[in-house]
Amino acid sequence: MKKIAVLTSGGDAPGMNAAVRAVVRYGVRHGLEVIGVRRGYSGLIDGDFVKLEYKDVAGITEKGGTILRTSRCEEFKTEEGRELAAKQIKKHGIEGLVVIGGEGSLTGAHLLYEEHKIPVVGIPATIDNDIGLTDMCIGVDTCLNTVMDAVQKLKDTASSHERAFIVEVMGRHSGYIALMAGLVTGAEAIIVPEIPVDYSQLADRILEERRRGKINSIIIVAEGAASAYTVARHLEYRIGYETRITILGHVQRGGSPTAFDRRLALSMGVEAVDALLDGEVDVMIALQGNKLVRVPIMEALSTKKTIDKKLYEIAYMLS
Structure with missing residues (x-):
């Protein structure tokens, strides 16, 4: 694998920039060319790509939002839209894609793999913390x-x-x-x-x-x-x-991400690149206990995550 891409999609979450930085710098260190996709899946369809070098991600860990920008793309929800995105990926010689986002973004990543065999790895980033099989999401x-x-x-x-x-x-x-x-x-x-x-x-x-x-x-x-x-x-x-x-x-x-979110995002970014290099695709990087693991994207999305009702009762008793 010589060329990968990274995008942020859906609602922004503090720590997305730290994940992008990790993907870029770790990828470059391993001899990869790393492409940034602007505006999420909209940019993927439009071919809004930019080559990212080591220096391009300097100083972004502490910044909120996402330097790649993000959007919600209705066109990508259609088979025709995803086909256009896949054509852009293949046209530009991209051999792997890291998707940073929430439920909708990870669903889109899985569909790219299922329908067009695009090697994808997901990183969960959503303030709602509603993605299954991971204790915490970025942000x-x-x-x-x-x-x-x-x-x-x-x-x-x-x-x-x-x-x-x-x-x-x-x-x-x-x-x-x-x-x-x-x-x-x-x-x-x-x-x-x-x-x-x-x-x-x-x-x-x-x-x-x-x-x-x-x-x-x-x-x-x-x-x-x-x-x-x-x-x-x-x-x-x-x-x-x-x-x-x-x-x-x-x-x-x-806001600027906390130390926890920065560390989580950086670690997940590195693990995502490793997964692509290992040929392990259509997976999401998850935090379980104190360890990062790779889980199938659809398994994570199909696992319903609910609030801890015992914590709800504790909050009621202690208030």
């Missing part, structure tokens, strides 16, 4: 630290004004961010898609906490469970006083 730790910092600041003002704050975090299908952020910040309530919420019971708890002298309340809700405004309407009707809403939005995706 999760940084996201949680961002949310934790924001909630701690909100607790200060909530105490000052004796108010209930409802904080909406990302997580359309997974309550992982909400659960972990709520656990480490001592939120009074955590609302996630996986567990139905009883608003009457929740209101009773907030009122009971108020009677016991607690002067602030933090409710963290995952966007896929309910909107913060819906939660506010339910609670204000029952508790009889006004709440305040904070929607953290895309600030959760940004």
Whole structure:
């Protein structure tokens, strides 16, 4: 193998740049020509390629986002779109592709291999941490630290004004961010898609906490469970006083990656190149325990990852 490519796709996650840097530098060290694909699968279809040298990825580990940029490509979801992408790969003599992204991106990588036998290796990068067979995905730790910092600041003002704050975090299908952020910040309530919420019971708890002298309340809700405004309407009707809403939005995706995310991304990037060199393709690099392993992409995607309900109960008991 002499020439490989790397792309980032879907929602950006802190640490993607560190993974790109590792793929480029480790690949170059092993005598490979490394091509960067701009704009994810859209760039793959359009042939938006750039050769990346050792110097081109200097100083990017600490940067959030992705220097290769990213996009969501509807055309690639079609067989015709994937055929165009495969033609570009073959036209440019690319013998292996590293895909950094979440569920949709990894699905696309698998289809490239299944339909066109393009050698692919996936690296899981999504703040939702909803990819199966890996303990952590790139970007999760940084996201949680961002949310934790924001909630701690909100607790200060909530105490000052004796108010209930409802904080909406990302997580359309997974309550992982909400659960972990709520656990480490001592939120009074955590609302996630996986567990139905009883608003009457929740209101009773907030009122009971108020009677016991607690002067602030933090409710963290995952966007896929309910909107913060819906939660506010339910609670204000029952508790009889006004709440305040904070929607953290895309600030959760940004920022310089933590040490954990940098180390994870760099290690996964190196392992992805090794997998291509070993001829082990259609696999995803996963963290299991303290070790990196290679697992079939579709096995990872078909393994449903759910939140730890015991942690949910612990968060409830400790709040």
